[in-house]
Amino acid sequence: MSQYSVDEYGFYGEFGGAFIPEMLYPNVEELRENYREILASEEFQQEFRALLRDYVGRPTPLYYADRLSDAYNCRIYLKREDLCHTGAHKVNNTIGQILLAKKLGKKRIIAETGAGQHGVATATVCALMGLPCVVYMGEVDIARQAPNVARMKLLGAEVRPARSGSRTLKDATNEAIRDWINNPVDTHYIIGSVVGPHPYPDMVTRLQAVISEEIQAQLQEKEGRPDPDVLIACVGGGSNAAGTYYHYLDREHVQIIAAEAAGKGVDTGESAATSALGRVGIIHASKTLLMQTDDGQITEPYSISAGLDYPGVGPLHAHLFATGRARFIPVTDEEAMEAGRELARLEGIIPAIETSHALAVLAKGAVPEGSLTVINVSGRGDKDLQTYIDYFKLA
Amino acid sequence: MASVKKQLSENKLSDRLAIALRKPGKLVSIYFTAGYPGLGDTVPIIRELQAAGADMVEIGLPFSDPLADGPTIQESSTAALKNGMTTSRLFEQLRGIRSQIDIPLILMGYFNPILQYGVEAFCRKCREVGIDGLILPDLPLEIYERDYQHHFKAQGLSMIFLISPQTSETRIRRIDAASDSFIYMVSSASTTGVQEGFGQGQQAYFDRIAAMDLEHPQLVGFGISDAQSFRAATRNAKGAIIGSAFIRLLTEKGVAGIRGFVEGLRSS
Numbered sequence: 137m138s139q140y141s142v143d144e145y146g147f148y149g150e151f152g153g154a155f156i157p158e159m160l161y162p163n164v165e166e167l168r169e170n171y172r173e174i175l176a177s178e179e180f181q182q183e184f185r186a187l188l189r190d191y192v193g194r195p196t197p198l199y200y201a202d203r204l205s206d207a208y209n210c211r212i213y214l215k216r217e218d219l220c221h222t223g224a225h226k227v228n229n230t231i232g233q234i235l236l237a238k239k240l241g242k243k244r245i246i247a248e249t250g251a252g253q254h255g256v257a258t259a260t261v262c263a264l265m266g267l268p269c270v271v272y273m274g275e276v277d278i279a280r281q282a283p284n285v286a287r288m289k290l291l292g293a294e295v296r297p298a299r300s301g302s303r304t305l306k307d308a309t310n311e312a313i314r315d316w317i318n319n320p321v322d323t324h325y326i327i328g329s330v331v332g333p334h335p336y337p338d339m340v341t342r343l344q345a346v347i348s349e350e351i352q353a354q355l356q357e358k359e360g361r362p363d364p365d366v367l368i369a370c371v372g373g374g375s376n377a378a379g380t381y382y383h384y385l386d387r388e389h390v391q392i393i394a395a396e397a398a399g400k401g402v403d404t405g406e407s408a409a410t411s412a413l414g415r416v417g418i419i420h421a422s423k424t425l426l427m428q429t430d431d432g433q434i435t436e437p438y439s440i441s442a443g444l445d446y447p448g449v450g451p452l453h454a455h456l457f458a459t460g461r462a463r464f465i466p467v468t469d470e471e472a473m474e475a476g477r478e479l480a481r482l483e484g485i486i487p488a489i490e491t492s493h494a495l496a497v498l499a500k501g502a503v504p505e506g507s508l509t510v511i512n513v514s515g516r517g518d519k520d521l522q523t524y525i526d527y528f529k530l531a
Numbered sequence: 532m533a534s535v536k537k538q539l540s541e542n543k544l545s546d547r548l549a550i551a552l553r554k555p556g557k558l559v560s561i562y563f564t565a566g567y568p569g570l571g572d573t574v575p576i577i578r579e580l581q582a583a584g585a586d587m588v589e590i591g592l593p594f595s596d597p598l599a600d601g602p603t604i605q606e607s608s609t610a611a612l613k614n615g616m617t618t619s620r621l622f623e624q625l626r627g628i629r630s631q632i633d634i635p636l637i638l639m640g641y642f643n644p645i646l647q648y649g650v651e652a653f654c655r656k657c658r659e660v661g662i663d664g665l666i667l668p669d670l671p672l673e674i675y676e677r678d679y680q681h682h683f684k685a686q687g688l689s690m691i692f693l694i695s696p697q698t699s700e701t702r703i704r705r706i707d708a709a710s711d712s713f714i715y716m717v718s719s720a721s722t723t724g725v726q727e728g729f730g731q732g733q734q735a736y737f738d739r740i741a742a743m744d745l746e747h748p749q750l751v752g753f754g755i756s757d758a759q760s761f762r763a764a765t766r767n768a769k770g771a772i773i774g775s776a777f778i779r780l781l782t783e784k785g786v787a788g789i790r791g792f793v794e795g796l797r798s799s
Contacts, residue, residue: 157693158668158694159695161671162697162698310598314598320697320720415647417643417647431617431619431644432643432644432646432648434595
């Protein structure tokens with residue numbers, strides 16, 4: 137077994153596991169016992185692949201970015217997850233999980249969301265399958281992500297404000313977990329990232345692994361080899377990164393880079409750079425790297441990107457960091473915003489600000505000249521227009 | 532009952548906990564969040580609870596993200612943290628408590644603050660101040676047994692596990708076997724303080740557990756707020772745990788309201 141796979145207890149090295157209250161044990165155990173078999177079944181695979189093709193629009197293109205490549209003296213391909221239905225990679229996971237939920241006979245779906253992308257992707261598949269959907273979202277995020285709140289409502293989902301704690305993503309996740317404790321029998325919780333108790337990190341990684349599977353085939357076709365020299369993705373919880381890395385984890389000659397949100401700077405106190413600032417701890421039932429006080433209270437991260445301001449990181453990524461398999465590079469708000477604008481001007485693609493963090497790695501000189509590089513464009517920038525407007529004073 | 536006593540003596544459980552569980556009648560166990568309503572209220576609350584006739588106290592170590600708790604305990608935890616409560620400060624406050632308090636003291640908290648304090652150091656400190664047992668809802672049985680139980684056992688601390696209406700019979704038996712004092716029986720599929728009182732579903736669950744004739748006594752928690760729900764919860768069980776309702780009382784009346792509240796629970 138790969139040293140980057142989850143072990144029988146749900147750990148990647150020392151990270152992961154399922155630190156769940158006993159009330160959640162039956163729910164999580166039901167998933168744990170069934171997810172591999174269901175995901176591997178021919179019936180599931182057929183439905184999943186058909187929906188990814190006909191509904192999501194897969195395979196997403198692997199696009200050679202000519203002008204961007206010239207600017208950085210290397211050969212850069214962009215994996216266009218921004219062209220997925222709903223605007224980001226998130227839908228790969230929600231399609232997979234809703235099929236799984238149906239196989240398990242669940243009648244009701246809950247989810248958490250930060251910026252609203254996962255909430256929209258969940259509301260979308262619930263509309264598609266005719267299942268009721270409740271999305272928990274921090275009160276603060278509801279106020280600053282109004283268009284996505286409207287999208288979820290239009291899709292028929294109920295958006296419930298999380299009013300506890302800091303009223304952002306971590307609290308929305310707490311509320312979703314509490315909902316699951318209160319509705320243990322008929323409800324499936326679609327977690328949006330490679331976080332939470334085992335088996336979620338592994339399950340979501342497998343559902344997102346379609347990204348690296350396609351990259352391999354597409355690079356083979358375009359370059360005559362499946363492996364790039366360098367692979368780059370942004371990491372908040374880490375679902376697009378896990379999907380981008382998955383088929384390359386054991387191919388050690390492929391350099392893996394994870395772009396983390398440094399906010400206003402790693403040492404400013406306003407940052408979400410978990411690998412730099414976190415210590416081993418438990419968040420949302422998973423042992424991972426975590427931003428916290430000396431007393432073990434979870435702290436509130438900051439990033440201009442609402443999709444990256446998570447105080448933890450998926451346990452797979454904590455393991456990739458601890459083993460040195462992935463190189464973690466902190467990217468500030470400013471560096472990301474500049475990189476986003478650069479992609480818009482050089483390639484005519486406006487990326488999500490999360491993705492802009494991955495792109496900023498280029499300007500930081502982290503990619504050797506001449507390298508064959510793949511960057512995952514995890515989402516499109518429509519949702520971030522207001523932030524771009526405010527930042528660059530475009531109005 | 533004889534088998535319970537045998538089990539207790541074999542595991543060298545703290546005398547206080549063993550004695551309390553052998554008392555005749557139903558046990559009242561009260562939960563409060565350390566550092567709430569005021570930072571310095573910990574010892575006065577415990578003292579008043581003992582004077583009011585509580586059989587056991589659960590001291591809540593506040594956490595920023597208490598997953599298994601409803602709004603009442605969450606808010607008290609947030610307030611306690613804002614007041615400056617920390618693990619170290621709680622241990623300082625509890626130093627010397629055993630010169631005035633005889634009833635069992637149980638610490639209830641989430642695992643992350645304990646992990647940061649250092650599990651071994653935490654356990655040593657618990658023994659030093661006179662803590663008898665722990666309830667750590669997000670440290671499941673399997674991980675406890677595999678990675679941590681030697682630290683707790685080395686200090687003679689009892690680990691108390693939860694069961695809920697969804698827990699399978701096989702798992703309840705396994706938890707019973709791993710227990711050494713009592714089992715915390717969560718009354719319904721719920722976070723704390725969400726529901727009030729019990730319906731037929733709960734009574735069926737209480738009867739089902741009673742019929743299993745477990746080695747260890749059960750204390751029922753979640754949803755107990757007054758004499759009526761206390762009676763219903765303890766028809767089969769050895770006692771009941773009151774948390775959110777007690778926090779609400781502290782919010783409204785402070786330490787002065789404790790005596791009337793505890794006495795009221797036992798009124799018929």
